[in-house]
Amino acid sequence: MVKVTRLDGCEYHVNPHQIEYIEENPDTTLIMLSGKRLVVREDYQTVFDGIVEYRRLIGAFKNEE
Numbered sequence: 001m002v003k004v005t006r007l008d009g010c011e012y013h014v015n016p017h018q019i020e021y022i023e024e025n026p027d028t029t030l031i032m033l034s035g036k037r038l039v040v041r042e043d044y045q046t047v048f049d050g051i052v053e054y055r056r057l058i059g060a061f062k063n064e065e
Contacts, residue, residue, distance in 0.1 A: 002050035004030070004040040014038065016051040 001013035007027070014030065022044055023029040030038040030047070040047070 002047065002054055004038070004042055004047065004050075007039055007041060016054055019051070022047060 002016050003011060003013050005011050014032075018032050018034070020031050020033050023031065024044050027039050028042055028044055028047060030040060032038065042050075
């Protein structure tokens with residue numbers, strides 16, 4: 001799971017496998033496979049780094065190398 005912060009300061013975790021794409025307009029918005037849109041405080045690079053770290057943690061890159 002990737003930790004993100006809503007604009008109101010509430011922190012929560014999202015499953016990165018459910019993120020379809022990320023927009024920056026100017027707030028970072030995660031568009032989920034369900035169509036739900038989550039606006040977060042973190043910038044794109046922070047979310048991206050969190051996804052990469054999570055995938056390393058679960059060993060996902062071993063199948064991709």
